[in-house]
Amino acid sequence: MSTRPLILVIDDEEIMREVITTLLEQEGYRVSWAATGEAGVEKVEEESPHLVLLDLMLPEMGGLAALEKIGQIDSETVVVMISAYGSVGNAVEATKAGAFDFITKPFKNEELLLVVKNGLKKRSLEIENRQLKRTLKERDTFEKMVGKSEEMQQVFDLITQVAPRRSTVLVVGESGTGKELVAKAIHHCGSRSKGAFVTVNSGSIPIDLLESELFGHVKGAFTGATSSKQGLFEIADGGSIFLDEVGTLPLDTQSKLLRVIQEREFRRVGGLENIKVDVRIIAATNVDLKEAVEKHLFREDLYYRLNVISIMLPPLRERKGDVPLLAEHFLQRFSQENDGPDCRLDPLTMKLLMECDWPGNVRELENVMERAVVLAPDDGLITQDLFPRELLASTSVRLGRLNSLENGASLKDLVLEYEKKVILTALQQADWSQKKAASLLRVNRSTLNEKLKRLNIKIP
Ligand SMILES: Nc1ncnc2c1ncn2[C@@H]1O[C@H](COP(=O)(O)OP(=O)(O)OP(=O)(O)O)[C@@H](O)[C@H]1O
Ligand SMILES: [Mg+2]
Structure with missing residues (x-):
């Protein structure tokens, strides 16, 4: 089957059909035609065109009636109305009834081509969105993870395997990769899900309070300890404790933690009694604990105890295939939370997002999407201008990875590659306006034009 879009022209004027057909065929589209509304509707049924150019003034079944029928047959078909000068009112009515857009006769070739191009873009976007939503529902989600x-x-499989057991799990990954979500999923999928899930962020608790937070204290243990207090390990009894940023635990506390893991018991600060608990420990780190061990900042024995099972979360830049799914997931969530329009991304913007490096990983993507949803226009279409400039700027200009030099590479080719990236970045920042891009790059229009041709850069 050909992948070239099929366009159906429904117009009773033969000369009009011929002009449009020639024009569209020159642009590489496949074209089919019909001279009446009835015949056109039949063709929609038989051929499922991607887009229909529909004359508003047709004998018998008029354009508006045909529009309605086409919508009933296939709601994905994009319909562009062609109206005669003076019947713009009807054309507006048609767009209200579901037509994508209209053009008025006589029209310029570029005008027609632009409407067709935009219509097809909208169609593919809608189909893509629908597929994404379907996949989101079917699989690709695990607990709250996408x-x-x-x-x-592999991460989802590992969680399923380790959840029913009691062994300690170490979750490793850069900031924002989803370590806390993994810890929660392990808790929820296991037999302890009815027990508490207690989070300890060792990095944010002052060192002198840390032990009393974790293990509790008895009355009079230190100045200010006016009554005895339960620690987080006791609260988590029967459930799980999540030790976030475990690498920041002071060495003293590390040895006490080791004891809890080995003996499953501890003493409150200042206490003499051993308290037994049944707690599953899930720890997370975004630093290399092995390196910390080598630098004597982390106990080796504790490292091995924690690392019985480790789950590595890859940075987002190493799994860019997840970007569209995550983006769509956040769009849905924030659109709902904001009570605004159902937001969607235009395909070009989605492509750009996939090119970003995402140093802040999923959290960064989440924040960027929230901002875009809040700033989205009424029709909900999110375009690249709603994203922070720095984000998009980081995408294209990256000196071609020079590891290609290992086998030698021509300086000329490398320079050309770089030139292309710089020009593309300028164009993106200028919303593809060549005039603005030329001024950003401080060259004149004709120089830019010549370079676009030479480097084979196409303006979308
Ligand atoms: N796979 C995913 N699917 C959906 N949301 C995700 C996913 N991974 C992360 N998130 C979201 O991204 C944000 C960051 O995740 P999380 O807090 O778990 O990361 P982290 O690795 O603990 O980061 P840090 O090291 O900075 O604490 C959260 O809002 C989380 O809901
Ligand atoms: Mg975290």
């Missing part, structure tokens, strides 16, 4: 990449599938 991801279809091979890497994330």
Whole structure:
């Protein structure tokens, strides 16, 4: 089957059909035609065109009636109305009834081509969105996590395997990769889900309070300890404790933690009594604990105890295939939370998002999407201008990875590659206006034009 879009022209004027057909065929589209509304509707049924150019003034079944029928047959078909000068009122009515847009006769070739191009873009966007929503529902989600990449599938499998057991799990990954979500998923999928899930962020608790927070204290243990207090380990009894940023635990506390893991018991600060608990420990770190061990900042024995099972969360830049799914997931969530329009991304913007490096990983993507939803226009279409400039600027200009030099590479080719990236970035920042891009790059229009041709850069 050909992948070239099929366009159906429904117009009773033969000369009009011929002009449009020639024009569209020159642009590489496949074209089919019908001279009446009835014949056109039949063709929609038989051929499922991607887009229909529909004359408003047709004998017998008029354009508006045909529009309605076409919508009933296939709601994905994009209809562009062609109206005669003077019947713009009807054309507006048609767009209200579901037509994508209208053009008025006589029209310029570029005008027609632009409407067709935009219509087809809208169609593919809608189809893509629908597929994304379907996949989101079917699989690709695990607890509150989204991801279809091979890497994330492995993470989901591991969580399923370790959840029913009691062994300690170490979750490793850069900031914002989802370590806390993984810890919660382990808790929820296991037999302890009815017990508490207690989070301890060791990095944010002052060191002198840390032990009393974790293990509790008895009355009079230190100045200010006016009564005895339960620690987080006791609160988590029967459930799980999540030790976030475990690498920041002071060495003293590390040895006490080791004891809890080995003996399953501890003493409150200042206390003499051993308290037994049944707690599953899930720890997370975004630093290399092995390196910390080598630098004597982390106890080796504790490292091995924690690392019985480790789950590595890959950075988002290593699983860019998950970006569209995550983006769509956040769009849905924030659109709902904001009570605004149902937001969607235009395909070009989605492509750009996939090119970003996401140093802040999923959290960064989440924040960027929230901002875009809040700033989205009434029709909910999110375009690249709603994203922070720095984000998009980081995408294209990256000196071609010079590891290609290992086998030698021509300086000329490398320079050309770089030139292309710089020009693309300028164009993106200028919303693809060549005039603005030329001024950003401080060259004149004709120089830019010549470079676009030479470097084979196409303006979308
Ligand atoms: N796979 C995912 N699907 C959906 N949301 C995700 C996913 N991964 C992360 N998130 C979201 O991204 C944000 C960051 O995740 P989380 O807090 O778990 O990361 P983290 O690795 O603990 O980060 P840090 O090291 O900075 O604490 C959260 O709002 C979380 O809901
Ligand atoms: Mg975290």
